Structures are given as structure tokens and as C-alpha cells.
Amino acid sequence: MAFRLLEGRQRPAETADLYLLSGIISGMLAKASHDLGSPHAAMSQARAAIICAENAGHDGLRTWVRVLQSVIAYWAGSPHEAARYVDAGVEYAARTRSSAAVWLPAQAARVWGVLGDAERVSEAIAQAEYAREQTQPDELDDFGGIMTFTQPRQLYYAADARVWLSGEERLAADSASAAIDAYAHAGESEQSFSDEAGARADLALARIHLGDLDGAAEAMAGVPAFPLTSGSAGSSPARDASTRRCARRTSAAATWPPTSRRRSRTSPDCPSRPRCRAASRVGGMYPVSLSSARLALREFTPADAEPLLAVYGDPRVAEHMSFEPRNREQIEATIAGVTKAAQVDPRTEYSLAAVLPDGELVAFARLAIDVGHPLQNSAQLGFALRADRWRQGLGTEVVRLLLRLGFEHLGVYRIWGARSPRNGASAAVMTKLGMIEEGVIRGHLKLATGWRDSVVHSILVPEWKALQG
16 A cells, blocks of 8 residues: 555655655565565565665664564575675664664674674674663654564573674573563563573573583473464564474483584574574584685585586696596585585584685685594594685685684584695695694505605694684
8 A cells, every 4th residue: 555655646755754654564574474484575575675765764764674684684594694784784773773773783793693703792782782772762663563672682682692602601691591581571562472482592502501401491491381373573473383493402402411412503403593502512513604704614505516616627726635636527426415414413524615705616625523533522624725716815714714613613622634745835724723733644545646645733622722812
């Protein structure tokens, strides 16, 4: 109806009001599609909403829609895209004091949590707290429901960001407890069964990592009592069903022995939460999404065959490898193999694409858990960088990300790499990152030219932590 009215004639002020109303309706439809598990439809409706917000000249709605787009991308498993949408909303958030200006940094904290950037998580949480102090409700806040960002929800977002980060389990638990308490005392209009369930799951996960399994079970005890459907903001049948699955998984985790494997936040058991991190055994992260300022590691897709051929099909790259240059058919088989290996439970093989911020694939990166090693707390790394990207510091970035993956996310104690004795570049990279040369494995690999030795470098987790300051 609002779009039909826009086709007619009305005063300029009325046109702006109609665009605002149309944007709110489109945003609500986008949120509904998102809750029903249709991210593509949600994004289409969100794009209509941002167009309406631009025509209305309403910074509060502009901010709100950009954050919603970030949330859609976040739950779809695309944290880098989610970060871009947050960045797109910063300009608008600076010009509004609505609760949407609180939502934006709160969502940014969750995104940076996924990407493992503790410093930015803390900055974003602080920005959200400052924005809360400056809040002046606008027309969106007057609508209420999903159009406003409440204090309990803000506390839940802080917990959801911190629960990703190693060493911040206590802060995550405190934030989650504060969110649960806030929901217990909130009015009906501020209630959200799904977000409260999320806060309880975050509290359980934090307590598991603090070694408090009884406390984790207690945190999740109330979740099954939540109704499967509700008219409260932020809830839906799909989301609440997923919350129950998450609750069952987390509650079960509380009875596991300390050597149980850690699940990724995206898993068949918990499809709508990015991760159900549950215990401490090495392995089990899927999908991997880890980044630095210059590079990101992600899972391979069939579309990566051509760019990977530029790496493994180059004789200059294969010179120090254990195989000859590969053709397109072999590359496709490689991608199929690593994709299948990524689905194995427990996961022990992490063959990942290293990409630039614009998505360009420049390297093959691998971290393999030593399954025969006691407690499986050792892993081997390797990488192959496209020749035209040599001597740009990217090899160092790839290895640094692999070390972060192993030590900070998978919990291994020792990471090692083996190189050709003639590969001085790899030696320089590993030495720069603190990997100590241990010695030589004689006659390690059988090549077409005969047997080849390998030089081994390694680093232990205490050495890695010392280097990180």
C-alpha cells in the first residue's frame, strides 16, 4: 500500500514519511525472511529498505538497515561481508542518536569476535556503551519491537562477541549473566526468548572453558522451558528450534570428559548459531574464517580451481614441493578432496584458501593435526604462494594465520613445518615467526629426481605466547 501511494501525488513531507514507512515495512519483511532461513530473500528486501531509507533521508533507518544486512551476512557465515555492512553504516550512525547507533557497534563486536580480533571487540563494546548514554529515541524506537535495540539485547551481543575469544571467558560469562538478569527484569516489550536463550548458551560455553561444567548445565537448564513460538521481538519458530538444538548440544557437552573435541560454531547440531564451542580436544573447527589486515583464510569452493591452478600449475612453485606441476583436472580433484576432508568428524585436515581483502586467491595453506601424536596436540603446517606474489610478505602472513589457527583456535601445543634444504624463502619465513630449526629428516621424500631431505622447524605454544607479548 505504501509503495502504491508513492506512485501518486503528495506533499514532499508526506513523500518522505511514505518512504520511511515503506523502508520500515521492507526491513521487517527482511527480518522475517532472515528468521525463516532465507538469507537471499532477506537481502533483497533489505536492499529495498535501504533505498527507501535513502529517499526518506532518515539516518536512523539507514543505520538500522545496514546493521540488519550485517546480521544476515553474519548468520549466513560471511563475517567479512558482515564487517563491510557495518562499515557502510558508520557514517549514518554518527548522525543519529537512535538505538540503531547502539546496535551498529554492538553488531560490530560480534563480527570482530568471529574474526578473532579481541582489541576491536573491546573497542566496539565500549562504543556501544557510549552510544547508549547518548541515545535519544526516534520514530523507529517509537515503533518498538525489532525496530529498537534494547539494553538486554546489547548485553547479550557483548557476551556473544566475547565468547569467541580465548582468555575472555570470564568477561563473556559476566556479560551473559548480566543479559540474563536484564531479561529477567525487563518489561514485556523488551523480552526476546531467542536472545535470552543465546545469552544462556554463551554463559554455558564460557563456563565450560572455565572448567565449570555444573555451572554450564545450570545455565542451560531453563532454556527448554522457553516456548517454541512467541510474538516477542527477535524470536521465531526457526530460531527457537535452533536454540533448543543448541541447548541440547551444550548441555550434553557439560558431561563430556576434558578431552572431548571442540565443535565449530556452525555444525549440524546447531545450524543457526555460528559456533557451539564445547570442550578442549584439538580439531573440529568448520568453517574456518580467520583474517589479518592483509589476508584471510577460508574454506575452498569448486570456483577456486582456476586461481589455484595459477599456484600449483606453476613450475616455480612446484620446484620445492613433493609433486610435479598439476593440471586443471588434478586441481579439481585436490579441491574435491580437501572439501571432503573438511567434513570429517573429528576434523584433522585444514586445507584453506588464502585470499586478499578483495577475494583474490594467492596461496594454498594447510594445517594437519598429527593424528598419531599422543593427545593429538601437534600439527604440521605448509603453504604454497603464487609466484607473482613472492617477496611481498604474504608468505609470512599465511604462516602467521596458520599458527593462530593452531594455537589460538584448535589448542595444539606444537606446530612444525618441513622444507626443502634449498628453500631459503620458507626458512626465512618460519625463522621470522619464531619457528626454531630442529634438524634434518634424511631421505624424507621420494621425488622424480630421487630422495630428498627435509629441514624441520617448530614452535611451541609458550614460545608463541611470549612472542605475542
